[in-house]
Amino acid sequence: MNGAVDFPLDQAELSFRAAGDALVRRTVLPSGVRILSEQVPGARSLTIGYWVAVGSRDEQPGHFGSTHFLEHLLFKGTPTRSALDIAISFDAVGGEHNAMTAKEYTCYYAKVQDRDLGMAIDVLTDMLTSSKLDSDEFETERGVILEELAMADDDPADVANERFFEAVLGKHPLGRPIGGSADDIRGATRTAVWEHYQANYRPQDLVVTVAGAVDHDELVAAVTRTLERAGWDLSIVQTPVRRRGGLPADIHQGQALTIVKRPLEQANLLLGMPGLLATDDRRVTMSVLTSIFGGGMSSRLFQEVREKRGLAYSVYSFAPGYSDAGLFGMYAGCTPAKAGQVAQLMLRELHRLAADGVTADEMKRASGQLSGASALALEDSDTRMSRLGRSEITLGEFADLDEALRRLALVTATDVQQLAAELASGPVSISAVGALEDDAFAAILPG
Known part of the structure; x- marks a missing residue:
């Protein structure tokens, strides 16, 4: 292939x-x-x-x-x-x-x-x-x-x-x-x-x-x-339903801040903004960015929030994509009193990535992580079956492991920095659940 x-x-x-x-x-x-x-x-x-x-x-x-x-x-x-x-x-x-x-x-x-x-x-x-x-x-x-x-x-x-x-x-x-x-x-x-x-x-x-x-x-x-x-008449000639259009929807932010107050020992915090469509050619770049930023124990979020400061046990980033919209998000579970500080750190790291870019070592680690994870996942027939389904329903094309690795190798540090800058310029939304004060995130979302 x-x-x-x-x-x-x-x-x-x-x-x-x-x-x-x-x-x-x-x-x-x-x-x-x-x-x-x-x-x-x-x-x-x-x-x-x-x-x-x-x-x-x-x-x-x-x-x-x-x-x-x-x-x-x-x-x-x-x-x-x-x-x-x-x-x-x-x-x-x-x-x-x-x-x-x-x-x-x-x-x-x-x-x-x-x-x-x-x-x-x-x-x-x-x-x-x-x-x-x-x-x-x-x-x-x-x-x-x-x-x-x-x-x-x-x-x-x-x-x-x-x-x-x-x-x-x-x-x-x-x-x-x-x-x-x-x-x-x-x-x-x-x-x-x-x-x-x-x-x-x-x-x-x-x-x-x-x-x-x-x-x-x-x-x-x-x-x-x-x-x-079962009674389905397969003799009637019909064209399969069309795939969803790949044009981005006109997204209007719902709200900048949502706090659900509950008497919990830990606050569950999500912060993010609009991301990429599932069919966007930069989805591979997004995978690299997500790996570097919050995709493992060597990622920036894990190192800054957990390892250096001990502010959270679980912290990561994610980037789901759909036919006409997508999201980029960061998650952390932390003490309610520290939620504002953690949110500031996560957003600061995104802006730092956008301003300063990524290192050659980070690019190498991300490539190794993504290529290895992809190869291991394909040991499971569940993953292969799902790949066929997404290829048919969403993407309209099939890319095997070799093609995925070829596309991964084409991603540059400049691509990652440019995408980070685009994300960082988007409207920030925060949702949090826990024993939080109304002004917990005032430093990020004043007023």
Whole structure:
């Protein structure tokens, strides 16, 4: 493989060799269903994912929380399988199965031995196409989700994170919590969730990805067979749903400062500003910047905040990117009385990086950290399966390890400094949870 491989929506078949002699194949059925596989030499197991490119950001008023609610309900039974049957199918073979709802997609996945792929396809297809959304199960799951939200609300780090997204992204749909609010879930109706299901779980929305010990032709045949058996008409010619546009949204800061007062021993502090889109060519530069700034024990944040001053146990930076917006954030857990000082230090370090740049040693360490972490992650079929899904749904291209390392090698210290300067010039938002005074961050955000 030489360079990234594009994934055109109108190309029926695609096949190529990736790093490590992995065979990547992609089939777009006439119905719009997309099936991708990465056959890994020597693998005896695999991970399979059924993806739908709909997430919490796509919900309309009256449907908030429906994506996550639906994720729960698809495990609750079909006309041919009860919830217990679904669970037993994977437990009986030592497999794993779960799902995740994100802001821009939902994925139902399983990890099994290669011999159990047929079972996994049968069960996942049945769940995705034929869920009953039973009224009684709906009410039961409403209670489960409310408990899940309550558990998250008891976690100050989760609360700070949700408030941080709201603070940076304002009224943009990405700023909303994935699971909705407790009021959203209490007010949810089966009709609204059913409408969400019908509108988004269709052949042109479905992406199936498998990585590990997989034969692509057998995979395509099995997925096609089970979808048709479930009643999906795959003879209707349709184009897969278009990928989200890559143009940046017009982001308006929600609020500069959010403090949630709770009687805790530690303050959970997040500070940051808008970042980069998932498709921005500078995402590799952002990875290098994040590694140097707050990505490990040798990073600037860790050294300045924890090692030199002992002000925090956990301190790091992060940079999630989406189709039309992104964030750059810094986290620290610290004594409430020190929160203002820690926030000042974190912001000061960002401005120092923007003004003075990074050293050759820092660039070398970041390159080693990122290349090593990437190689180690790909030992897991979960990571490879997810890479296929993100490549198809978000990026529109596939970059293997060799291409990722090539792009990493092109990043310069000047690139990192310029990106740091851009971040440092953005509007600063702070969210914090703990026993904090109203003026705790007055030195950064006066007034």
